[in-house]
Amino acid sequence: MTENNYRILVVDDEQDLCEILKFNLETEGYQVETANSAEEALTMDIAGFDLLLLDVMMGGISGFSMAKTIKKEPATANIPIIFLTARDTENDTVTGFNIGADDYISKPFSIREVMVRVRAVLRRTSDEGTASVEPQLLSYQGLEMNLSKKTVAIDGENIPFTKTEFELLQLLLEERGRVFSRQELIDRIWPKDVLVLDRTVDVNITRLRKKIGRFSKCIVTRLGFGYYFDS
Structure with a gap:
């Protein structure tokens, strides 16, 4: 567009x-x-x-x-x-x-x-619709992400996500078990020309946990290091 x-x-x-x-x-x-x-x-x-x-x-x-x-x-x-x-x-x-x-x-x-x-x-x-060779679905138990439609379903119920929340969850799910520092998440998710504070990352992680319900415990805080998805 x-x-x-x-x-x-x-x-x-x-x-x-x-x-x-x-x-x-x-x-x-x-x-x-x-x-x-x-x-x-x-x-x-x-x-x-x-x-x-x-x-x-x-x-x-x-x-x-x-x-x-x-x-x-x-x-x-x-x-x-x-x-x-x-x-x-x-x-x-x-x-x-x-x-x-x-x-x-x-x-x-x-x-x-x-x-x-x-x-x-x-x-x-607004970067949807670009060609991709990635799989269209990314799932873990009852948590399913549709990468083409940019939707998230928990136990079959669609949950509204902001683009930042969606990309955070996708990254953590795709690289399950890997600890991401706040700076790594900022570099991977947010645009280069926008100032993002560590606190912003924490707030988005808190929102993400709230939205994924029973899977919230899967997003683990490793004190002094960052966050990871524990499967």
Whole structure:
């Protein structure tokens, strides 16, 4: 997909900021729509967008609450979300990633930073459809990954995964028993032009364990070294 085909929804109660982001994103070739509240955004066809830029602190429904609603619906569960917020605290960041955010940008931010983050997230979440000689299914007991459809099923029930979570699980499953340091996981999973902290890896591993239910104990922490999938 070319940049001209990517559709982005900007949701922020600051109308001027929406317009600034819309102008600059459209200059980069994206198709952009805006909403000045979560309530307005939820009346739109969310499933038709490839990325959401979502403000956290808004009157009425917050960005976190809107994201939770989106993640519960199968049609919108896998749409990437970048949170925009003036609240730069670790708790807010962890909350955002636990909901399923793909990135988190603190205000005030530079337009250049936003463009880099947008490109990185879209690249991570849009590389499906390329030819591959890998097996289409990767499974362990009742845990099954469909590598072509990018889906995960636990005991036959499909579970929504973000692209980062999917790639983490795929890597750990493909190389079962091998311990990966946090830096190795960052190098293998995240884009080179995005700053990723060790804490981000830990948060994603925590989310991954929660999603795979009874298999959570298979993802083992080796203190001082990293993580591995124990079969």
